Amino acid sequence: MRKKIVVGNWKMNNTIAESVQLAQDVLAQLGEGFSGCEVGLSPTFLALQAVGTVIEGSSVQLVAQNCHYENDGAFTGEISVRMIKATGCSYVIIGHSERRQYFGETNSTVNLKVKKALNDGLKVIMCVGETLEEREAGVTGALVSSQVREGLDGIDDISSLVIAYEPVWAIGTGKTASAAQAEEVHDLIRTVVVKLYGEAVASELRIQYGGSVKPSNAAELFAMPNIDGGLIGGASLNAADFAAIVKAASEC
Ligand code: PEP
Secondary structure (H helix, E strand, C coil): CCCCEEEEECCCCCCHHHHHHHHHHHHHHHCCCCCCCEEEEECCHHHHHHHHHHHCCCCCEEEECCCCCCCCCCCCCCCCHHHHHHCCCCEEEECCHHHHHHCCCCHHHHHHHHHHHHHCCCEEEEEECCCHHHHHCCCHHHHHHHHHHHHCCCCCCCCCEEEEECCHHHCCCCCCCCHHHHHHHHHHHHHHHHHHHCHHHHHHCEEEECCCCCHHHHHHHHCCCCCCEEEECHHHHCHHHHHHHHHHHHHC
8 A cells, every 4th residue: 555645846936035934834733743644745945954853843835946956066046855854854756847948857867866865875766747738639658657657767666656647738737637537647657667666566556746736636546546645735835724634645
C-alpha cells in the first residue's frame, strides 16, 4: 500500500516572515500529531531554514523547489544539494514545468539533477507533463514517457523518487485534468516504470498529480488507483485549503 504524499509548492511567494506564519497556520490546521499521509512544504530557498524550525518535531517535511547538479563553485545564483540538505530538507522538486518553461531545463538537465540529489541522499519529486499543444496534438503519452525515461536515464535505484504528473495546461489555470484524464497518464507512467524497473519497483512508486488541485476536487483525484497524492501550487498558499487537501488524501 503506497502512502499518499501531498506537497505545497509555494513557488516565488512569501517573505521569510510570511512563510513562517503560513507554516504555523498549516500545522495548526492539521492538528497535533497528524500522520494521515506524508506532507511537505516547499517555501523559497530563503525561508527553508525558518520554516524548518517551525515544523521541527512534526511529521511535516521540508522540500526545496530546485537544486543544481554540481557540488559547488562558480554558479552564481544557484543552490547545491549539500546546501539544501544542510537546511534540513528531505525532498527536492526537480523539473517543474515552470523551470522547464522559463529557465531552459531539459530532460537531460533534469536527469543530472535527479542523479545528483539521489546520489547525495536527497529524495526527489520529478515533475513531468505535457502542454496544451502537445495534448491537442495527441502526443501526451509519448512526451510524458520520454520525460520519464530520459529523466531517469542511468539511475538504478528509484526508491527515494516520487514522480509528479502535472499537465502544464492545468497549472495555475483553474483547469484541472479530470480524474479519468489524470489516471490515464498516471497508469501510463507506471507502465513505463514497469518496463524500466520491473513490477515490484513500479508498484511502490508514488505518482502525485498536480494542476489546480483544490479542496473541491482533491478527493475524486486521490481516489484513483494510480494517483498517490498531490503537488499543490495555488491552494497551498491558504492553510485551510491545503489542510483540506491533505485530509482528503489521508482519507482515500
Ligand atoms: C504546481 O505548480 O505544481 C501546481 C500544481 O500549481 P497549481 O496547483 O496552482 O496549479
